[in-house]
Amino acid sequence: MARRPIEFRHNGEEKAAFVADGQNLLDVLRRGIGDLTPKYGCGQGTCGACTVLIDGLPHLSCLTLAESVAGRSVDTVAGLANGSLSPLQEAFMDNFAAQCGYCTDGMLMAAEALLRANPRPSRTEVVEAISGNLCRCTGYEAIINAVLAAAERGGVRRAG
Amino acid sequence: MPLTVETFATFAEAGRAFASARDARFMGGGTLVMRALNEADPAFAHIIRTTDPALRAIRVAGGVLELGAHVTMAMLLANRDAAFLAPVARVIGGPQVRSAATVAGNLFAARPYGDFAGALMALGATAETADGRRMPVEELMRPGVARTLVGAIHVPVPQERLLFAKVSRVKPKGVSVLSIAALLPKRGGRIEGARVVFCGMGPHPMRAAGAERALNGATLDAATIARAAAAATEGLEPADDALASAWYRREVASVHLARVLKEAR
Numbered sequence A: 001m002a003r004r005p006i007e008f009r010h011n012g013e014e015k016a017a018f019v020a021d022g023q024n025l026l027d028v029l030r031r032g033i034g035d036l037t038p039k040y041g042c043g044q045g046t047c048g049a050c051t052v053l054i055d056g057l058p059h060l061s062c063l064t065l066a067e068s069v070a071g072r073s074v075d076t077v078a079g080l081a082n083g084s085l086s087p088l089q090e091a092f093m094d095n096f097a098a099q100c101g102y103c104t105d106g107m108l109m110a111a112e113a114l115l116r117a118n119p120r121p122s123r124t125e126v127v128e129a130i131s132g133n134l135c136r137c138t139g140y141e142a143i144i145n146a147v148l149a150a151a152e153r154g155g156v157r158r159a160g
Numbered sequence B: 001m002p003l004t005v006e007t008f009a010t011f012a013e014a015g016r017a018f019a020s021a022r023d024a025r026f027m028g029g030g031t032l033v034m035r036a037l038n039e040a041d042p043a044f045a046h047i048i049r050t051t052d053p054a055l056r057a058i059r060v061a062g063g064v065l066e067l068g069a070h071v072t073m074a075m076l077l078a079n080r081d082a083a084f085l086a087p088v089a090r091v092i093g094g095p096q097v098r099s100a101a102t103v104a105g106n107l108f109a110a111r112p113y114g115d116f117a118g119a120l121m122a123l124g125a126t127a128e129t130a131d132g133r134r135m136p137v138e139e140l141m142r143p144g145v146a147r148t149l150v151g152a153i154h155v156p157v158p159q160e161r162l163l164f165a166k167v168s169r170v171k172p173k174g175v176s177v178l179s180i181a182a183l184l185p186k187r188g189g190r191i192e193g194a195r196v197v198f199c200g201m202g203p204h205p206m207r208a209a210g211a212e213r214a215l216n217g218a219t220l221d222a223a224t225i226a227r228a229a230a231a232a233t234e235g236l237e238p239a240d241d242a243l244a245s246a247w248y249r250r251e252v253a254s255v256h257l258a259r260v261l262k263e264a265r
């Protein structure tokens, strides 16, 4: 199958990858450049585990044609921690917002998108922001509390 | 069969390729096309797309809001001129879907999707096609219409509020059991030219002719609302799916229409 080269910014670093016709971004991130933080849950847009930011907006990487990110910025959980965990990640730990952890990377990126655009969201805005992400373990309350706690602590500013 | 994706720099080139390859499918934001590709749906073996920036333009001219085909729900929500469409754009999927889902893609989304298309129909919007035609969105929805590539959508800015309600089981982002969009222009205190559209009550968004008949020439009082609600499902063809049965949809459609109309009083 024909493969074509693309270049994009991944967590602030220039990356190049070969993509096949129709290949999705999730596959290229995981298998092409080895970033295993976005997760494969459904491949249908239903679970949100594959959420990444493209030019700052939350997107489902499983429903994103990989070649469409050429020249754009893709941010994943791998870029959140900078030596130490980000305030958002810390708030997830402190509030027991992860149990099995499968949804966590997608939840973190959905919350990251919210806090970048709206550093002091209301509870309703947090619920709305994570409405595209399924969690089968926590019952969501702990996640909502974690995002609100992160906002109180200064949101997405990097720790360390 | 190997999958081919062809990307063109301009919409005109994509239009020519689309016209000459009868088997090709167009990709907008890809929320549904990528799903089909991930499932290796054989109906999607040849994809055409374009990166033409003109398709992402939003502008108002002469009382008409012009939306490029690739305008996303998120772009609409960030644009003041499109504020009258915000209540609809806000409930299309979750935030991630809204970052990618395009206005033109919504016109071709199979049921129960198409909430935005229903609103466009209620607003009397027209679509501009790659071969330079202008056709009402309503016509585009009709079964058997020729395969069409849409470049832009023209939405007359309404004088009155667009009434809209999406009924879903999971909140806030569940898929529609049904949705209702209605525009009730008035002349001399009476409704004239009502447009009431149901999404999820047929193979594509459909106008509720019975409800419109009950509304036209009347004032929006309790008796009119009761008559419109009673005639709500006339001519509609809901289907069974995983979300609701056709029977259930028929039962609740009139209740939800009555609520939408009461709220408009």
Ligand SMILES: Cc1cc2nc3c(=O)[nH]c(=O)nc-3n(C[C@H](O)[C@H](O)[C@H](O)COP(=O)(O)OP(=O)(O)OC[C@H]3O[C@@H](n4cnc5c(N)ncnc54)[C@H](O)[C@@H]3O)c2cc1C
Binding pocket: A044, A045, A046, B025, B026, B027, B028, B029, B030, B031, B032, B033, B034, B035, B069, B091, B092, B093, B094, B097, B100, B101, B102, B103, B104, B105, B106, B107, B108, B109, B112, B113, B114, B115, B116, B148, B149, B150, B151, B173, B174, B175, B176
């Ligand atoms: C998790 C999830 C939730 C969703 N929730 C909703 C919802 O609440 N309401 C709703 O209405 N929809 C919903 N959708 C469906 C879909 O996201 C939207 O309908 C969206 O607007 C489709 O646009 P797109 O650009 O992603 O379409 P694409 O996937 O790119 O295309 C969809 C169809 O439209 C055709 N098409 C696209 N652009 C054009 C064009 N310019 N001219 C001609 N044909 C074209 C394609 O060939 C294809 O057949 C949901 C989808 C997912 C995955």
Ligand code: FES
Binding pocket: A039, A040, A041, A042, A043, A044, A045, A046, A047, A048, A049, A050, A051, A060, A061, A062, A063
């Ligand atoms: S894997 Fe992308 S939404 Fe589930």
Ligand code: FES
Binding pocket: A097, A098, A099, A100, A101, A102, A103, A104, A134, A135, A136, A137, A138
């Ligand atoms: S922690 Fe298990 S799915 Fe969310």
